[in-house]
Amino acid sequence: MNALPPGARRHSAYEAIKAMIVTGHLAPGRRVTEQDLTEQLQVSRTPVREALNRLQRDGLVVERPRTGFAVVAFDETMLHEVFDLRAELDAYATRLAVDRITPADLKVLDDLLNAGDEVARTDPTRLGRLAEMELGMDLHRAIARCSGNTLLAETLDGLLIKCQVFVWMELTQMQEFETARADHRAIVGAIAAKDAARACTLSRCHIRQSRDGILGLMHMRRDLRDFYVGKG
Structure with a gap:
């Protein structure tokens, strides 16, 4: 990795x-240091330091005085705040995209859908699942860009970064990859058909169902933990 250029x-x-x-x-909550990550990634401290500063801006890590950084706690409060805001902004971006979408934009969306299908078909590994999730996130980013509102697209990009931990939890532990792909195809189909009402409804439902599934999983984990603690 050290053979790569600095950028x-x-x-x-x-x-x-x-x-x-x-x-x-x-x-979540784990302490991370430049030294540990430098050794794991086999790079110098500079790119690790810059990466941690960027992740802090993304809201994925927080700086701890004299101890380095720590991964943020992805709790129910963050889940509701991020997904509820994202549901409204994503639907708004989708409505704007319906009015502004071009054939070239639709090809970008179709290419992302097809790439997700291909990864799902050919790569069942953990890295494949991560790549599929990233393609799904990229689809939402592309729709936001099609809105023509740069600030809206940038805001949604920040929310999507914060969503990733929760989405990974849902997709891998609840086996929701196929459902997510079907939702994405339906949303793009409604955009292509210029059906703004349907596209917005599908977008909101997609995000809210994801939120509710993750919330249920978090509650189940908490209940299991409380059960075993009580038995002890």
Whole structure:
């Protein structure tokens, strides 16, 4: 990895650390230091430091005085705040996209859908699932860009980054990949048909159902923990 140019090293370190957080390799609350990550990723401290600063801006890590950084706690409060706001902004972006979509834009969306299908068909590994999730996120980002509202697209990008830990939890532990792909196709189909009402409804339902599924999973985990603690 050290053979990469500086810009690529910075990007690679950021993506690698983010993937470790999203997939739970770096658990919520865990302390992370430049030294540990430098050794794991086999890069110098500079790209790791820049990656951690960027992840702090993304809201995935927080700085701890004299101890480095810690992964944020992805709790129910954050779940509701992020997904409820995203549901409304995503639907708004979708409505704007219906009015502004071009044939070239639709091809971008179709290409992302097809790429997700291909990954699902050919790569059942954990890395394949991560790639499929990223393609789904990229589809939402592409729809937001089609809205023509740059600030809206940037805001949604920040929310999507915060959503990734929760979405990974839902997709992998509840086996919701196929459902997510079907939802995405339905949303794009409604956009292509210029059916703004249906596209917005599908977008909101997609995000709210994801939120509710994750919330149920979090409650089940809490109940199991309380049950075993009570038995002890």
